[in-house]
Amino acid sequence: MIDILRELENCETIGISGHERPDGDAVGACAAMARFLAKAFPEARVDVFSESFADSLMRNIPGAASFIQEKDEDGRYVTPVSRYDAFVILDCGRGRIGGAVDFCEAAGKTINIDHHVSQGAGSGDVNYVVPTASSTCELVYEVIRAAEQDGKQFMDRETAQALYTGIVTDTGVFRYSNVSPRTMEIAGDLIRFGFDFPTICREVFFEKTYVQQQIMGRALLESIRILDGQCIFCVIERKTMAFYGAKSVDLEGIASQLMLTEGVKAAVFLQELEPLRFRVSMRTNGEVNAAEVCSFYGGGGHDRAAGCTISATWRDAVNNLAQSIEMQLKKGEASLEENRQI
Template sequence: MNMRFELADAKTVGITGHVRPDGDCVGSVMGLYNYIKKNMPNIEVDVYLEQPGKEFYYIKNLDKIKPIADETKEYDVFIVLDCSDIERIKPFAQCFLNAKKTICIDHHASNSNNAFANNNLVMPNSSSSCEVLYGTLEEDEIDKDIAECIYTGIIHDTGVFKYSCTSDITMAIAGKLMAKGIDYSDIIDNSFYKKTYIQNQILGRALLESILFYDKKCIYSAIYKKDMEFYGVDGKQLGGIIEQLRLTEGVEVAIFLYETGMNEFKVSMRSKKYINVSSIAVHFGGGGHVRAAGITMQGTVHDIINNIGAQLELQFSAIDK
């Protein structure tokens, strides 16, 4: 896919990503927005997204994000990034449905057979949607501002190049982005690692109350709404907890849950080497990657862990044979 070709006849373009946008979502959405603004100035382009976290303050044109959809508008092209299901763009889905042409750029394995847009570029072996997006752009048209966005997405979805999704292609692209003059160390420190004092407190609580199970091969922790209200945080401030759980010695699978409603939890799962957490997430209606996946589930924490545990048991049993 070549972005210039896809937008050759477009006068209006809309862009969005999934709800609760993470670094790859923010990076890919804003990277494409800045690319079009710089290189195709005759195109009227709107970007729709839930407000990203403050850690992405350095990204150019972040203030141009529209949190509410203009459902009366009919875009020539509407582009969805880092999203495997139209349900995950629900606040802006009408803009997608109104559009004359739709495009999806993604890297989630659960999207491989979905194909909800007119044109779908889904590359499950890529580290991130930002990596996929990079391949659609003209390299000499990527400036420092665009490079910062794409680099952001890559470091977030690779865990700063340490996850198994990182490839030699990922590293080559990262090198080319660094050559654009970005302050890569600041991007890593300030958007990925930096935590507020309150975030450190709630991280400490989550670790203190974590529980090992399945012969200490698995670990989980949960944060309830009352705890989030006490600390004055929402889901956006809970990043990093699942990663710290995953680093526990001897653990293959980490699970982190936070309450989003009455007996409703957002569940994140990570694995190290053997367990396919994406297949577990898909089983319960979610999605993601082999080593990183998520789902919203109903029930008590006990119920949810038991249900996920049954699926883990199937995979562990197959490995042990």
């Protein structure tokens, strides 16, 4: 734990930044930290630098609207401060803060709070990096609560709402394995402040655009099961994308949704990029190693989620992928049988 009040004592200017392409955890952590520091050091100037982010975060995270997003012709964030006394890096190391990096390098002191291990964790003069934490917002919560000594009260409804939004984002609304008993205790403490958390969950996590819903519906409707229902696949062609006015980002979540089909061990989603060229997204239940299947086609990823690009007709692509998947399933069954005989 860090004593942030002591670390930032006598600082007149404090800069804050999260990572590029900010998500709910980055925006929530920055907003909560800025509000807390403004309360703790009313004389200090506190600025948050941020790239643009989703409208749903702007609506649901109090204080996000006052982040400095504007840059001058040289690509430098617009601020009258030439050198900050301190700089706080949230939800990443200093390598991923984009345009704010010059302020960070020039700052008198840097503080890094993060829950990632890779990407240069602990790149501040003072670090609070906890890989087991669900989110950076969880850590910012701990920092703020630890600062509330001698009757001081910094947590308020706006700060609580910002932190809750970040935790919801990084835990998939408390569903992922990064949720700990502590995460739930913190969330329980935060909702006491009385903000509209059902709306946050809906708008920040579940809500999709009409186009996204339409293309998802089409993908599910046209999905086909093979290998005795153990594998499911679906192809979205360019003409379908054009019909709905869908972009690549609108296809996010389709492979995961296919994977939620009962009995399915591997889901394959193909997006036609150009004639005879498909982007493949694969999800599995772990019995099939998605990364292994995709690496054969020059792709990669994780055990349960991977991708690649295949140049072929979609029928050939599906046939080839299905063969690899079937081989892995048979291998799994064989080793199970072996174990039984032992």
